[in-house]
Amino acid sequence: xxxxxxxxxxxxxxxxxxxxxxxxxxxxPRGYARRRTLMERGLAILVPVALISLWQLLAGAGxxxxxxxxxxxxxxxxxxxxxxxxVYQESVLASLSRIVSGxxxxxxxxxxLGMVIGSVRLLRVALEPTISALYTVPKLAIxxxxxxxxxxxETSKILLVALTCFFVVLINTIDAVSSVSPRYHDVGRSCGAxxxxxxxxxxxxxxxxxxxxxxxxASGLAVIVIVGAEFVAADAGLGFLVWNSWNLGxxxxxxxxxxxxxxxxxxxxxxxxxxxxxxxxxxR
Amino acid sequence: xxxxxxxKIAVRKLGKVFSSGAGSxxxxxxxxxxxxxxxxxxxxxxxxxxxxxxxxxMAGLERPSSGTIDMRHDDPSRSLSAVVFQDYxxxxxxxxxxxxxxxxxxxxxxxxxxxxIADHWLAQLDLSGFENAYPDTVSGGMKQRVAIARxxxxxxxxxxxxxxxxxxxxxxxxxxxxxxxxxxxxxxxxVVFVTHSIDEALLLGDRIAVMSARPGxxxxxxxxxxxxxxxxxxxxxxxxxxxxxxxIWHRLRRELQPA
Numbered sequence: 001x002x003x004x005x006x007x008x009x010x011x012x013x014x015x016x017x018x019x020x021x022x023x024x025x026x027x028x029p030r031g032y033a034r035r036r037t038l039m040e041r042g043l044a045i046l047v048p049v050a051l052i053s054l055w056q057l058l059a060g061a062g063x064x065x066x067x068x069x070x071x072x073x074x075x076x077x078x079x080x081x082x083x084x085x086x087v088y089q090e091s092v093l094a095s096l097s098r099i100v101s102g103x104x105x106x107x108x109x110x111x112x113l114g115m116v117i118g119s120v121r122l123l124r125v126a127l128e129p130t131i132s133a134l135y136t137v138p139k140l141a142i143x144x145x146x147x148x149x150x151x152x153x154e155t156s157k158i159l160l161v162a163l164t165c166f167f168v169v170l171i172n173t174i175d176a177v178s179s180v181s182p183r184y185h186d187v188g189r190s191c192g193a194x195x196x197x198x199x200x201x202x203x204x205x206x207x208x209x210x211x212x213x214x215x216x217x218a219s220g221l222a223v224i225v226i227v228g229a230e231f232v233a234a235d236a237g238l239g240f241l242v243w244n245s246w247n248l249g250x251x252x253x254x255x256x257x258x259x260x261x262x263x264x265x266x267x268x269x270x271x272x273x274x275x276x277x278x279x280x281x282x283x284r
Numbered sequence: 285x286x287x288x289x290x291x292k293i294a295v296r297k298l299g300k301v302f303s304s305g306a307g308s309x310x311x312x313x314x315x316x317x318x319x320x321x322x323x324x325x326x327x328x329x330x331x332x333x334x335x336x337x338x339x340x341x342m343a344g345l346e347r348p349s350s351g352t353i354d355m356r357h358d359d360p361s362r363s364l365s366a367v368v369f370q371d372y373x374x375x376x377x378x379x380x381x382x383x384x385x386x387x388x389x390x391x392x393x394x395x396x397x398x399x400x401i402a403d404h405w406l407a408q409l410d411l412s413g414f415e416n417a418y419p420d421t422v423s424g425g426m427k428q429r430v431a432i433a434r435x436x437x438x439x440x441x442x443x444x445x446x447x448x449x450x451x452x453x454x455x456x457x458x459x460x461x462x463x464x465x466x467x468x469x470x471x472x473x474x475v476v477f478v479t480h481s482i483d484e485a486l487l488l489g490d491r492i493a494v495m496s497a498r499p500g501x502x503x504x505x506x507x508x509x510x511x512x513x514x515x516x517x518x519x520x521x522x523x524x525x526x527x528x529x530x531x532i533w534h535r536l537r538r539e540l541q542p543a
Contacts, residue, residue, distance in 0.1 A: 183373050190343050190367040191387035191438075201386060205377035282377045282418040 070252050075259075078252035087241070092260060094236040095226055098154065099268070102161025103222045107215055109162075110169035114211070117170075118177025119203055128174070135167040140228045147233055157229045164225045165218035172214025176207035209280055216272045223265045238264070291356070292442060292474045293319035293342060298351035300337055300500075311337045313499035315351070319442075324468055324475045326489035328482065328532070330540055334500025335478045336370075336446050342476060343367045343444050358441060363391055366440035371451040374419045374430050380406065381415035384434045391438055405433040408467065425456040429463075436467065442474040449484065461487055462516050469513045482532050486525060487516055494532060496539040504535060 025032045052072050058064045059071035066074075082088035117123045117131075143160055150156040184206055188198045230239025242257035277284065300312040311334040319325050327335040340346040342353055343365060357364045366387065374383050384402035389395065406415060409429040419427050428448060435443060449457045461484060468475060468488075479485050485492045489508050496503040506528070510519050519525050 181372070183369060184375065186345055186367075186369065187373050187375070189345055190365070191390045192363070193386075193390045197390060201378075202375070205375070208377070280377070282420060 067251060070255065075252050075255045078250070079256045082253065082256060088256070088260075090236055091238050091241045091257070092264075094234070094240075095230065095238045095261075096264065098157050098161060098226050098229075098237065099222045099264070102158040102226070103165050103219060105158065106162035106165030107169050107218060110166045111173055111211060111215075114170045114173025115177055115199065115203065115207070118174040118207070119199065124174065124178060131167070131170060131174070135171055139164040139167075139225055143229055143233065152233055157226065157234065160229050161222045161226055164221050165215075168218040168221060169211070169214045172217075173207065173211045176210035176214075177203055179210075180206040209276075209283060212272070212276045212279065216269060216276070219268045219272055220265055223261060223268065227261055289320035289322060291318045292321045292323070293317075293356075293476070294354040295319075295338070295342075296352050296354070298338070298341065298353060299349050300334070300341065300346065301349040310499035312341075312348075313501050315500070315502055317493055317502055317505075319474060319476060322472050322474055324477065324488055324490045326485035326492045327476065327478045327495060328485045328492050328536075329480065329495030329500075329503075330497050330536060331480060333495040333497035333539075335480075335495050337500065338495075339367075339444050339446050339476060339478050342442075355442065363387075363438045363440040365442045365444055366435035366438050368431050368435045368443070368445040368448040370447045371424075371428070374427050374434070376418065376420050379416050379418055380411060380422070380430050383419065383430055384437050387434060387438050401437050402433075405437040406430075408436070409433045409463065425452050425460065428452060428460070432460075432464075432467075436471070439471075440473065442476065445475065445477045447478050447480065450480070457484075458516070464488060465514055465516065482529050482536070483520070486510075486528055486532075487514065487519055492532065494535055503539060506532065 055064070055069070056072050059066060059069055064071075079088070082091075117127055139160060142163070143156070146156040146159055150159065180203055184202050185198070188202050193201065226237070227239035227242070230237040231243045234240045238257045238261050242254050242261075245251065245253035245257065295315050295317040298312055298315040299310070302309045302311055315338060327338060329335045337346060341348050342355070345367075355364060374380075375386070378386065381399065381402050384405060385395070385398045388398035388401055393401065403412075403415060406412060409432060411426065411429055411433065414422060414426065419430060428451070432448060435445075449460050452460065465488065477485075477488060479488075486508055492506045492508060494503045494506065495501065508528070509524060510522075
């Protein structure tokens with residue numbers, strides 16, 4: 001008997017055929033992938049541009065109250081003014097230096113301590129409850145205490161950022177270190193690896209991805225907390241710029257500050273993504 | 285291997301009890317076993333019979349609850365033992381070459397020399413060209429070959445293998461069994477090889493220690509009569525192989541079905 005072909009079958013039965021064949025993505029996979037990336041990148045840019053344009057339109061048409069929502073063109077103009085007067089650079093530099101020094105201080109202490117606490121069971125058991133309790137204290141709440149001890153200078157603000165980053169990174173590092181798979185430690189022990197060697201070759205790299213996640217979260221918190229501190233206890237910085245613009249009734253400057261803060265947050269996040277990419281080549 | 289060879293590993297009345305909140309489990313009970321120089325000994329048994337625990341005690345990763353294991357260390361310049369673990373033991377953060385270099389550095393080998401040794405063993409396991417790849421970018425079979433290369437590179441006096449092929453698919457497993465036979469033929473280490481596959485034990489082992497479960501005991505020790513060097517296809521086709529496999533299977537079956 002000859003095999004039944006589709007045409008014969010179509011004549012003999014009333015059922016329909018469902019054909020499964022290559023689609024556009026399969027026929028031109030490279031072109032399809034290129035078009036899709038292009039569209040996705042385009043959308044990522046297009047959406048904020050559209051939102052800002054809409055804002056501009058509504059503000060220009062008088063729909064939005066310009067005292068609260070000045071048109072983006074006005075904000076851009078005052079941005080240029082602030083740049084020309086040097087106030088902007090001063091503000092960014094002030095905030096950025098507090099964020100960077102506080103972040104580096106808090107994070108490096110936290111990673112070093114976290115590695116030790118995570119690998120020594122007795123220390124972990126002894127300290128974990130205390131660390132969890134301290135972690136939940138909103139760090140902004142201790143700003144007055146820091147101001148009392150260290151005065152209005154840079155130290156109190158840098159320490160605030162450092163403390164904020166410290167606990168987030170510490171908790172993540174301890175968790176990362178203590179959850180390293182025992183299989184890897186078995187390998188180390190069966191090779192007769194020393195404590196130092198185990199730390200460098202096994203614990204540190206195994207815990208690195210989660211530690212870096214903690215560091216990325218901490219960078220965002222550093223930006224948030226420094227703005228809060230600058231509201232009340234600074235005479236320079238982006239937080240001060242926003243707060244002072246409210247006092248002076250210049251909403252345009254307020255927006256310049258707000259947008260700049262969020263830009264710093266985005267850039268710091270990107271930098272840390274880059275650091276992650278460099279430090280964990282096996283996860284690329 | 286004739287039993288006239290001197291004893292390399294002497295297991296004496298070894299017991300291991302795991303205690304937890306709910307109670308305790310006797311993983312090993314009064315184990316007595318000799319492993320001889322240059323012998324390939326397979327520990328065969330159903331899962332949960334304690335064969336991995338016995339291997340871990342030999343490797344120094346676990347302390348016995350009672351009894352002792354004595355291992356003769358002939359050459360202090362060589363490692364006494366190296367372990368090939370079941371799976372997921374290759375460091376994902378190190379390249380394949382660095383994985384093999386790691387234990388060498390622990391024994392005091394200089395980096396340049398360690399690199400040469402690593403490349404030699406990677407070539408032996410057909411991994412040349414993948415030295416700089418990260419383990420997660422290669423197949424499971426290749427990862428397990430890295431684990432084997434890592435253990436062989438330190439040229440241990442005894443090689444302890446914990447179901448090194450269990451996670452591989454059947455075809456890959458056959459290929460790696462052949463590879464292990466070749467490597468053993470060339471190096472003649474003392475090997476303790478944990479497996480739950482009767483075929484694998486018969487193909488690789490000089491003797492098979494069949495274990496029973498709960499508590500883990502040595503039920504019987506079987507001599508494998510096949511001549512070396514072995515050819516896997518011939519052995520699998522021989523009537524002796526079928527007969528021995530049946531014998532061991534009936535023995536194991538009784539262990540698995542309590543009357």
